Amino acid sequence: MNRKRKLSASVDGSLHKNEKSKYFQNQEHSQGTSRVKTESKYSKQTEKIVSKKLGSEFFCQTGLELSRSLLGKKIVTMWNGSRLSGIIVETEAYMGKQDKACHSYSGKPTERTKAMFMEPGTAYVYNIYGMHCCMNISCLGDGCAVLIRSLQPIEGQEQMMIHRCQKRKETSKPLQENELCNGPSKMCQALEITKDNSNCENLASSSFIWIEG
DSSP: OOOOEEEEEESOGGGSTTOOSSSEEEEEOOSSOOOEEEEEEOOGGGGGSOOOBOOGGGGOSOHHHHHHHTTTOEEEEEETTEEEEEEEEEEEEEEGGGOTTSTTTTSSOOTTTGGGGSSTTBEEEEEETTTEEEEEEEOSSTTEEEEEEEEEEEEOHHHHHHHHHTTSOTTSOOOOGGGSSSSHHHHHHHTTOOHHHHTTOBTTTOSSEEEEO
């Protein structure tokens, strides 16, 4: 049975006393797939990191490299003049025609997948189940992209809560803050990322959505 190669990382150096680097990565190799899932444990220390908008050069990496580099970075959207943001704590790389689970496995861009073939740093947003969205970021390699799987909310949590509760049943139990962005579609809903406002957006130049680090 094929298994994903899973990477984990911590943004809290104190959790790994023998590590000098800011991010600790533990690799578990597998066969039969080129995808990689990366996770990060969030620490309040990251809120103290001064962040700036990342330029196009940051995204010029392979899917595996970018999936690691995005850990600990901040994704930001502007909603009615206010910032909504969170620290990226989980990503997953999809490696184009090498990866049967990738939307661009055919190797040819379609109307749906054209963002995956655009300049590295382009947002690829698609709908699932007809009502939810997921967001990927294009990288080096035709049809390669990194899925943003989970965030730790940092700014605009009250507005995120409003967005997340809009489609919930009245009988649903109250959402906790750690449930706002703990999944790719939940993240998009919380930050109001949709196909209409974000698909094909260049994250290095967009005034609505970008990455900081």
